[in-house]
Amino acid sequence: MSVHQNEELVFSAPKLMADKPTHYCPGCHHGTAHRLVAEVLEEMNLPEETICIGSIGCSVFIYNYMGLDAVEAPHGRAPAVATGVKRSRPDRIVFTYQGDGDLASIGLAEIMHAANRGERITIIFVNNTVYGMTGGQMAPTTLIGQKTTTTPGGRTLESEGAPMKMAEIIATLGGCAYSTRVALDTVPNIRKAKKAIRHAFEVQRKELGLSFVEILATCPTNWRMDAVTANKRLTEEMIPAFPLGVFVDAVAEAKEGA
Numbered sequence: 154m155s156v157h158q159n160e161e162l163v164f165s166a167p168k169l170m171a172d173k174p175t176h177y178c179p180g181c182h183h184g185t186a187h188r189l190v191a192e193v194l195e196e197m198n199l200p201e202e203t204i205c206i207g208s209i210g211c212s213v214f215i216y217n218y219m220g221l222d223a224v225e226a227p228h229g230r231a232p233a234v235a236t237g238v239k240r241s242r243p244d245r246i247v248f249t250y251q252g253d254g255d256l257a258s259i260g261l262a263e264i265m266h267a268a269n270r271g272e273r274i275t276i277i278f279v280n281n282t283v284y285g286m287t288g289g290q291m292a293p294t295t296l297i298g299q300k301t302t303t304t305p306g307g308r309t310l311e312s313e314g315a316p317m318k319m320a321e322i323i324a325t326l327g328g329c330a331y332s333t334r335v336a337l338d339t340v341p342n343i344r345k346a347k348k349a350i351r352h353a354f355e356v357q358r359k360e361l362g363l364s365f366v367e368i369l370a371t372c373p374t375n376w377r378m379d380a381v382t383a384n385k386r387l388t389e390e391m392i393p394a395f396p397l398g399v400f401v402d403a404v405a406e407a408k409e410g411a
Contacts, residue, residue, distance in 0.1 A: 205219065224238060249274065
């Protein structure tokens with residue numbers, strides 16, 4: 154008997170994912186985030202009824218990597234496009250996939266008002282503290298002291314203000330049913346991230362309001378780091394600045410009140 158016959162398959166790629174290389178840089182966490190979304194949708198038997206709204210940024214080609222119906226939104230406008238799609242097709246699961254420059258800067262008005270209205274959509278928000286595709290400029294989530302192409306001396310509280318904590322901000326808005334922050338730096342955190350994504354889609358199926366998952370991720374290229382060092386920075390610098398956890402959960406609140 155060969156060695157291979159004694160091996161047990163413990164992992165396979167989601168069928169929803171395209172069998173092709175991505176354009177993401179080595180060490181980038183977008184690929185991991187894609188995989189988690191695809192796994193959850195498959196496990197919930199949702200691919201045939203799901204519509205993805207792509208944003209502008211490094212995530213722009215998500216529709217090339219997942220076999221989903223997809224709509225491409227102008228920069229920052231994914232929540233507005235998702236609102237239109239969901240209202241016209243309320244029977245569909247609708248989610249946006251956005252970066253921090255797209256959502257927290259250019260599209261800040263769109264996400265704030267969508268959350269306040271309680272649109273029945275899910276937001277997957279990848280926060281890597283920098284504009285990725287457009288050249289590594291400072292983003293609303295850039296950390297104090299972090300050097301970018303537009304803050305070569307490092308971001309300062311006096312000049313640029315503090316990093317915006319989007320999961321906490323969105324949680325304060327009346328229509329937000331679920332807001333959480335997760336990270337992709339370790340296997341345990343990746344597992345928690347998958348559970349959070351699943352819960353977000355469950356909130357949408359229950360029609361409770363907007364669900365928001367902030368995912369802390371790396372950008373080795375624009376951070377000028379190798380993949381291992383970038384992952385360490387996520388653990389040691391980003392998580393203390395952006396605490397992980399759930400900030401609002403209408404499902405849990407309903408159970409407590411029952």
